[in-house]
Amino acid sequence: MSDSLFANGRETYHKVVANIEIVMKGQGPAIRKLMGAFATNGHVLLEDYPGTGKTTLAKALARSIAAQFKRVQFTPDLLPSDILGVSIFNQREQEFQFHEGPVFTNILLADEINRASPRTQSALLEAMGEAQVSVDGERRHLAELFFVVATQNPVEFRGTYPLPEAQMDRFAMQFTLGYVQPAEEVAVLTAQANNHPLDELKPCVTLADVVALKHTAQNIRISEELKRYVVDLTGATRTTTGVQLGASPRASIALMKAAQALALFDGLEFVTPEQIQELAVPVIAHRLVMEPQARFSGLTARGVVEAVVKKIKVPA
Numbered sequence: 001m002s003d004s005l006f007a008n009g010r011e012t013y014h015k016v017v018a019n020i021e022i023v024m025k026g027q028g029p030a031i032r033k034l035m036g037a038f039a040t041n042g043h044v045l046l047e048d049y050p051g052t053g054k055t056t057l058a059k060a061l062a063r064s065i066a067a068q069f070k071r072v073q074f075t076p077d078l079l080p081s082d083i084l085g086v087s088i089f090n091q092r093e094q095e096f097q098f099h100e101g102p103v104f105t106n107i108l109l110a111d112e113i114n115r116a117s118p119r120t121q122s123a124l125l126e127a128m129g130e131a132q133v134s135v136d137g138e139r140r141h142l143a144e145l146f147f148v149v150a151t152q153n154p155v156e157f158r159g160t161y162p163l164p165e166a167q168m169d170r171f172a173m174q175f176t177l178g179y180v181q182p183a184e185e186v187a188v189l190t191a192q193a194n195n196h197p198l199d200e201l202k203p204c205v206t207l208a209d210v211v212a213l214k215h216t217a218q219n220i221r222i223s224e225e226l227k228r229y230v231v232d233l234t235g236a237t238r239t240t241t242g243v244q245l246g247a248s249p250r251a252s253i254a255l256m257k258a259a260q261a262l263a264l265f266d267g268l269e270f271v272t273p274e275q276i277q278e279l280a281v282p283v284i285a286h287r288l289v290m291e292p293q294a295r296f297s298g299l300t301a302r303g304v305v306e307a308v309v310k311k312i313k314v315p316a
Contacts, residue, residue, distance in 0.1 A: 005212070005215075005216050005219075006216060006264070006269060008209075008212060008213075008216070009212065009213045009216030009217065009264055010264060010265065010267060012205050012209045012210065012212070012213045013035060013039070013213060013264070013265050015064075015204045015205050016035065016061070016064045016065065016204065016205055017031055017032075017035065018204075019060070019064040019201065019202075019204045020057070020060045020061060020064055022060075022197055022201060023056060023060045023191075023197050023198050023201060024053060024056065024057055024060055025180060025184040025185075025187050025188050025191070026180035026181055026184035026185075027053065027057065027177055027180065030057065030175060030176075030177050030178075031057070032262070032265065033173055033175050033279070033282055034057065034061065034149075035261070035265065036173070036258040036261045036262050036265070036279065037147075037172040037173045037258060037261075038061065038147055038210075039213050039214055039217045039261040039264070040172065040214070040217055040218075040254070040257035040258055040260070040261050041131075041146075041147075041214065041257075042147075042171075042172025042173060042254055042257070042258065043128050043147065043148040043149070043150070043170060043171050043172055044147075044148070044149050044150070044171060044172065044173050044174070044175075045113075045150045045151075045152065045163075045168075045171040045173070045174040045286065046058070046149065046150070046151045046152075046174075046175065046176070046177065047151070047152050047153075047154050047174060047175075047176055048151075048153075048154070048176040048177050048178065049153070049154070049155060050153055050155075052176075052177045052178065052179065053177055054151040054177060055109065055111055055151060056198060057149075057177065058107070058109045058149040058151070059071075059109070059198055060198060060201060061107065061149070062107045062109070063198065063201040063202070063203065064201065064203060064204050064205065065106075065107070065203055065204075065205055065206075065207065065210055066203040066205070066206045066207055067106035067107060067145060067207045067210070068105045068106045068107070068143075069105060069106065069107045069108075069109070070102035070103075070105040070107075070108055070109070071102070071108075071109040071111060072102050072108065072109070072110055072111065073111050073112065074110060074111060074112050074113050074114070074115045074116040074120070074121075075115055075116065076115060076116065076117060078116045078117075078120045079120060080119060080120050080122075080123035081101065082101065082102075082120075083101050083102060083103050083120065083123045083124065084101045084103055084123055084127075084133050084135050085098055085099055085100045085101035085103070085104065085133075085135060086098075086099055086101070086135075087099070087135070087136050096136075098135065098136070098138075098140075103123075103124070103127050103133060103142065104140075104142060104143070105143070105146075106143050106145045106146065106147065106207065107145075107147050107149070108146070108147070108148050108149070109149050109150075109151075110124065110148055110149070110150040110151070111150075111151050112151060112152060112153060113150040113151065113152055113163065114152040114153075114160045114161055114162060114163060115160055115161075116161065117161060118161055118164065121161065121163060121164070121167055122164075122167065124148065124167070124170075125166065125167060125170060127142060127146070127148075128148055128167075128170040128171075129170050131143075131146050144211060145207060145210060145211060145214075148171075150171070165245065165287075165289055168286050168287055169248055169250055169251070169287050171286065172254040172257075172258060172283065173254070173258065173279070173282040173283055173286075174282060174285070174286035175282040213264075216264060217257070217260050217261040217264050218257075218260065220260035220261075220263045220264050220268075220269060220270065220271060221269060221270040221271070222256060222259065222260060222270065222271040223270070223271075223315075225315035226259075226271055226272075226273065226276065226315060227256065228315070229273065229276060229312070229314065229315050230252050230255050230256050230259075230276060231252050232312050233255070233276070233280055233284070233305075233308055233309065233312055234246070234247040234248075234249075234251045234252045234255065234284060236308045236311065236312060237284060237288055237304060237305065237308060240304050240307075240308065241294075242290060242291050242293075242294030242297075242299045242304070243288055243289070243290060243291070243294070243301075243304060244289045244290060244291045245288065245289035246287075246288060247284045247287045247288060248287065251283060251284050251287050254283050255276060255279055255280065255283045255284065256271075258279050258283060259271045259275040259276045259279055262275040262278065262279065263275050273314045273315070277309055280305050280306075280308075280309050281302055281305045281306060281309075284305045285300075285301040285302045285304070285305045286301065288301040288304060288305070290304075
């Protein structure tokens, strides 16, 4: 990999992060994870309390890039055709014409995804897994850059439908934003005294810059020993007591690719164990299905992954 490609990739990352931080105060770790998934064709599920900035973070990312952005507010009456599109008969032409749904975009915000029915949620499965959709028996490919940011509220259960395991496995990462420090929250109040800084956010990189960033991240070196370390981490979740369903090979792939992106962000041309360990919980934990008895005893998926990271020996 040439030095110029490496430097351009890091510059693109830093430009986008700096732009997002104009709006999102004190959320450096969350932005870093978001960009790690974004640079590797992954998708992100943000689960946090109302008002913590989940939707704002997704909008800030979209507005930082000269790319197409669409938002879908998930509700119980939302239909799959509202996401994928629908064929409408044109009387003048005497034929059906397909009208694209919001999934045909570069960045899609699926807001409060767990409020829609399982049938509607599953409409995103093919799009997220294969970057294509099948409508009326015809396969339609999505854009080269297709990134889903989904949000859900963990404290409201009435009128919601938990995401099935197959859909959870499609998300490269799940993480929370959390509350910022008081000084940073004061800065948020000051910034929004007259208007929302999101309204004035301008694109700082092009679509071509982002595609180049993705290709650069793919070329970051990762040794065979670290690949085995990734596999050992995910494999250990499949044999842990209290875990009904462990992480799939898709988790191993997501962890490797996201670690490559973080290495690029850190100015390294190779992956280190630290990047893998940093991402283990957000990449693996949401894919685990815990046994009911283990949940009642207080064992969590996050705790399982943290214990696995401590237990598995780091390659020398």
